[in-house]
Amino acid sequence: MGGYDNYCAICGTPVSQPIWDDDNNNANTAEDEDEDEYEYDRSILSVSDVLWMNDVRLICENPEATSINKVFITGPAHYNDYGFFSVEPSTHPNFPRGGQMGLDNHQDGQVGLRGYDWGNEHPYAIPFHMKCYRILEACLTLQSQAQPNKGEDSIDEQTLYLMWMAIANQSSSQCLTGRHVLPYGVDTDEQYWAGRRGEEAFVMDPLEIPQLREYYQALPLLRDAGTNRKAKSYGATNETQQDPFARLPAELLLTIVGQLPLESMKCLQAASSAVARLELSNGFWKRRIRRDIPWLFDLPAPAHGDGSKKEEPDWAKTYADLLERSDASSPLQIRGLVNRRRIWGVCEEFVQPYATRKAIINADRARSNSSLLSDAVSTPMRLLTSVQTGSESSVLPLLKRLSDINRASVLSVYWSNEGALSGFGFRFITIPDREGEGEEEETIGSREHFAKRAEFKISSTDWIRGFVVTSRSDPTLPYSERKVVGLQVLSVYGKSFQLGQSPGGGDLRLIHVEGNNLLAGLLAQWPPQAGVISGLSLLQVSPFVPESPPRAMELAQNQAYTQEADTEITSRLWRGTLPPPWLSLSLEKFGYWTSDLKLDLAPMEHLLFGWDDAELSTITEFAGDVHFGAFEIRYSNKPPKSIGPRPLTMKSLSIDGAGGERIVAVAVVVSHITAGVRVVTNYNRQLVLGSCRPNGSGETVYASSEEKTLSGLYCHWTDRGSPKARLECLAGLFSPSLETNITPSELPPPTGPKDTDATNPGHAHWWEPSPPPATWAAAGPTHGSFETPSHPLRRSTAYPSPSASTTWLDCSHPVRKVSLNYTHPAQHFLFSVISLIFEYADGSIGSVGPTRLSAPTDNEGDDGKPWCWCHFDGGGSEFKAERAKTPHYYSGEEWVIEGGAMLSACRLWVDGGSDGASGGGPLRGLQFVSVTGEESPHWCACDGPATAVIRFDSGKVNDNHDGDGNDQKAVGLKVFLDSNGRAVTYSDTIIVGIQALVQS
Structure with missing residues (x-):
């Protein structure tokens, strides 16, 4: 049997039947003896003997369940690979449905869970064989005759789950089946369960014998x-x-x-x-x-x-x-x-910790069931800290009956010596003039870590409706633990009180009761070793019952009218500030590189376009970093707003806010990572970043509609304090529809302009920001069009590729200045130009690519220079010395024409084809000439005569060095932007092709 990375929590054996090499069915020879030591004897053990191991379930916790106990047991689970299971739904009320826990429910109701994974977004899931579970049930039932609730003959799943998590926390691998944690009866130090001769009994069916x-x-x-x-x-x-x-x-x-x-x-x-x-x-x-x-x-x-x-x-x-x-x-x-005797021995190890934890849980339930909390509904359990293992949990009742709402009270918040949230306390004020006398405070949390206390006094005319929790981790340390450092208490009538540190410099989470319910209690989780509150849920009840006092119903109704009464903002952690609570969120889409991301601990950053139409009318520009390091909105009357850690190389889309132009859609392309972003306005103009193709797969569009208006976007970056920061998700923020912000309902929403080849409709690109005038058309060849040589390990690529975008430059007006920006060269692209910018004589700008470059300030690259993704470019190692001389993005020599002049020609140098073919090659040089005879610098490799010349002052559009050309002068340049194919996380978007535009 080979190695497995998922095992039954009870018996320690794999959660699928052992696999043998079908080619090794013969009797053993002497030379095979050593290898066969790690094989079960097939004369003793057959596949039918181990089929019982396929009957697997998982026990897990659904933080979004409405009950106080959030643990559930799945239906039959089928092991896939790498610890993942396809899980059939169970009848358990806590089983995640409707996309809860971020799980995608398949058509047959199955969901995917991963066993023994603390790092995954989903809670810790523990697999077990059903037959082992029956043995455990028999063992606990036999031993429970002297325990509380001895009449019970089934296992309490919440007790079992919390007990198993505590045991798993004793293992360095945080896997329950560590050999040093439980006595599995197998003498092995192997990381995985290995089949050995003589151990066939340990995988035999322990019930059907x-x-x-x-x-x-x-x-x-x-x-x-x-x-x-x-x-x-x-x-x-x-x-x-x-x-x-x-x-x-x-x-x-x-x-x-x-x-x-x-x-x-x-x-x-x-x-x-x-x-x-x-x-x-x-x-x-x-x-x-x-x-x-x-x-x-x-x-x-x-x-x-x-x-x-x-x-x-x-x-x-x-x-x-x-x-x-x-x-x-x-x-x-x-x-x-x-095997049954061996498994029973493991089960006996669970008896005492199960009984101890069961007594604690029973006492907690008794406290809840004897109060108003017996009818309470739980809000989702929100994870607050990085500590997740071995959690304790308990309930703190705030209202034992609805009439308690008329009494003054005190909420205590406890902090550890390190300044982390450790617990809560609550008491009613019996005698206001002698506060503290005869008042008993109930607490939850790790009491041995209570070092400091802060209090929030609640008057008899007000009540708590929620909290803003401030937490923090060190962004420069990838494994820095997050802890709660501040808590703001929110009241129904708008009062707030800050306990602990102020919100500045931390990440915020809003937690509040929903709708017109009343807060009746707190449900908290904490790991006893760390002693910090790691999860918090609010227990809420409806006061609209016959015995309810008027004050309770009044508080609930006033609470329902506040802006924060119903909001999806509570489902996310927010960096720095909270978004307006009336906004709704679209669902993020993550690449498969982020499979271990725990969403509850991923601080999101929001960029709100404007609070109202007046603010939207002042927008002049939307910009994004070409490696998705930042996004920015600029206004005509105030400083810009931006999010993201690396606003280094910004590409812009001008927006006529005063003229009614609005951003109405954001499209995101996600594969293993976020690969492309498009921002579209109601004028069907767009900004394109990265790799996007029309009709391509993997694009998710967040757009305004009749029902809702796209009001902003929100994002999450990993490694935020590092030059390797990566955009993990981008999604939309929506508000109720505003007619002035969207396309009229009778028209389809704009999707972005396409450059479609009439001869090949399937071969289309996105225009950026919009097509040239309708009377202009492309003419002649695309200079720089070529195909990379084939390779045994990868297919050749034809440039411009289907992922290229097209843009254009107007050459029909006098130009005062031309400038270029470069990136480091790549294997097939010595001419690595990322932007070409025209400044016209009238002061206007025409540009291709990013226009604002800022130098990075880190020293994590070679020789203390700034780091860039080229560090991983093995195919471009010949350029390593050259890369060390310049930043990853840098500006070239400018060409200034005093007073401005019309351009007469664009000279282009093109390789003969890197594979030696005569069908063309990549661009390798560029030069402009004015009608006054002035010549720009030779940008990049311009050796010998130009390969082609696009003319703006005569009837020859495309003169080559033989003097041939088309009989019509050009009025502009059509420019193709595409990836340079660098085999790193983020390649660069460069100019790969130039074609003439003529007046039709």
Whole structure:
């Protein structure tokens, strides 16, 4: 059997049947002996013997469940790979449905969970075999006769889950089945469960055991033994006068012997003739079976045909037989029974911690059930800290009856010595003039970590409706633990009180009751070792019942009218500030590189376009970093707003806010990472960042509609304090529809302009920001069009590729200045121009690519220089020395024409094809010429005569060096922007093709 990374929490074996190499079915040879040591003997063990291991369930927790107990057990689970299970739904009310927990429900209702994964977005899930669960149930039921609620005959899933999480926390791998954590009866230090010769019993079915069933059907009978068993059959010695046990009565001796383990009893029989002569009845051995061999829980009660004792089983013989047959070292072993005995030994390790935790949970439930909380509904449990393992949980009642709303009270908040939230307390003020006298405070949390206390006094005319929680982690440390450092209490009538540190410099989470319910209690989680509150849920009740006091209903109604009464903003952690609470969120889409992202701990950053139409009318520009490091809105009357850690190379879309232009859609392309972003306005103009293609897969569009208006966007970046910061998600913020902000309902929403090839409609690109005038058309070849050479490991790429975008530059007006921006060269692109910018004589700007460059300030690259993604570019190693000389993005030499002049020509240098073919190659140089005869610098490699010339002052549009060309002068340039194919996380978007535009 090969290695597995998911095991049953009870028996420790894999959660799917063992797999053998089908090619290794023959008898072993001597040279195969070492390898076969790690193979089960197929003459002993067959596939049918281990099919029981496929019947798997998972126990997990649904933070979004409305009950106080949020634990659930799944339906049948099918193991896939890498720890993932496809889980069938169960009838459990807490089972996640409707997209809860961020799980995508498949058409058949199945969801995906990963076992033993603390880092995953979803809560810790623990797999187990159903047959092992039945053994555990039998073990706990047998031991519970002296425990509370002894009438119960089933396992309390909340107790089991919390107990297992605490045990898993003792393992360095945080996996319940660590060999040093539980006694699985296997002598191995292997990381994975490895099949070994001689250990076949450990994977045999522990419940359906044919040999045991046959033994039960033919139990040895007492009449066949001939006489009652006496102790002398165990080899008693001769009586001695010094035997102290000889003076004890037989009844006392039977009591002593009955309490001893079998081996100790044998030693006593050998040492004492009085004990050796003691007659041990058949009933004695029957009782010993129940006590010493409890894994025989299915031992049937004998059926007497005529009621006589002659058919009574010989329990001494049965005891000896089945004790030996459940011994892994016995040649007479029944393998399934050996496995059951092994599993029972593991289950016994759970008995005491289960009973201890069950008593705590029962007390907590009793406290809730005796109050208003018995009818409470829970808000989703919000994860507040990075600490997740081994959590305790408890309820703090605030209202035990609705009439308590008329009493003044105090909420206490406890902090550790390190300034982290450790617990809550609550008490009613009995005598206002002598506050504290006769008042009992109930608390939840890790009391041994309570070091400081802050109080919020609640008047009899107000009530708490929620909290703003401030938490913080170190963004420069990838594994920095998050902790709660501040808490703002919100009241129904708008009061707030800051406890702990102020919100500045932290991440915020809004937690409040929903609708017109009232806060009735707190449900908190905390790991006892760390002593910090790691999760918080509010318990809410409806006050609209006959016995409700008027004050309760008044508070609930006033609370419902506040802006924060119903909001999706509570589902996310927010960096710096909270978005307006009346906004709704679209669902984020993550790439598969973020499969271990825990969304509750991912601080989102929001960019609101404007609070109202007046503010929207002042927008002049939307900009985004070309590697998705930041996004920005600029206004005509105030400073810009931006989000993101790296606003370094900004590409802009001008917006005529005063003329009614509004952003109405944001499209995101997600594959393994976020690969492209488009921002579209109601004028069907757009900004394109990264790799986007019309009709391409993987694009998600967040757009205004008749029902809602796109009012902003929100994002999350990982490694925010590092030059390797990466945009993990981008999604939309929406507000109720405003007619002035959207396209009229009779028109379809704009999707962005497409550059469609009439000869090949399927070969289209996005225009950016919009197409040229309708009377302009592309003419002649696309200079720079080529195909990379094929390679055994990858297909060739034709440039411009389907992911390219097209834009254009107007060459029909006088130009005063031309400038270029570069990026580091790549394998096929020595001419790595990211932007081409025209400043016209009238002061207007025409641009292709990013227009604002800021140098990075880190020193994490080679020789203390700024770091860039080229560090991972193995294919461009020949450019390493050159890359060290310049930042990743940098400006080239400008060309200034005094007073401005019309352009007469654009000279282009194109390689003959990197594969030696004659069909063209990538661009390698560029130069402009004015009508006054002035020439721009030779940008990049402009050796020899130009390969082609696009002319703006004569009838020759595309002169090549032979003098041939088209008989129409150009009025502009059509420019193709595409990826340079750098094999790193973020490639660069560069100019890969230039074509003439003519007046049709």
